[in-house]
Amino acid sequence: MSEYRKKMFRGAKIEDCILDLIDMETELSKSLETTDKQERQMLLGMSKAIRLIVNRLVREFDYPVGGGIVNTKLKEFISSIERRANEAQKQSSISMSDLLNKMYYDDIPDEAKEEIAKVPSIYQKGLWEGMALGYEKIIVDLQVILQSTENNKLVLLKINADKFEKLAHMFKEKLKEDEMDYRSGFMQGEMSAYTLIELEMKEIFSI
Structure with a gap:
């Protein structure tokens, strides 16, 4: 698209559509939280299609990278992480087998069920609590970016995504596969939080 067309279409109407x-x-x-398996697949497809359209519009119409759209997406992202942190904290008091029984236990292979049953409850507790703490730390960092007056917030988001990737790598190096105590579960949980969020940030904000 030419520079002329980008400037001509850079207006409130397009931004309204994106929002x-x-x-x-x-x-x-x-x-997604209240649908059955078949409907969930359909909604996931719709969500992915909408995300592709949003990313294409932002890219094609040359919006300022630190504008209202980034702030809106960041607010929604933070809210999503807050929900996950709360859920992880709740699940820390529920055994893995009980949790899976409430979800899709029938879809899990018998071999996997046996492996789950072998996981010590103290490890599971550490896993969820580590994940909750990881999410809470991430929220603090993202809130700082949200409140920042920096024009190009994508730069700050990229810096933080890289930091989360490094933290996940650091935890991975410290983990020992044969240890199944609370400390190992906690480290695994916090590492998982950093890994998931780093990947999501790069996809959502195209960084």
């Missing part, structure tokens, strides 16, 4: 699409994706994500 509406982001809202639609958020509502779809909330619906």
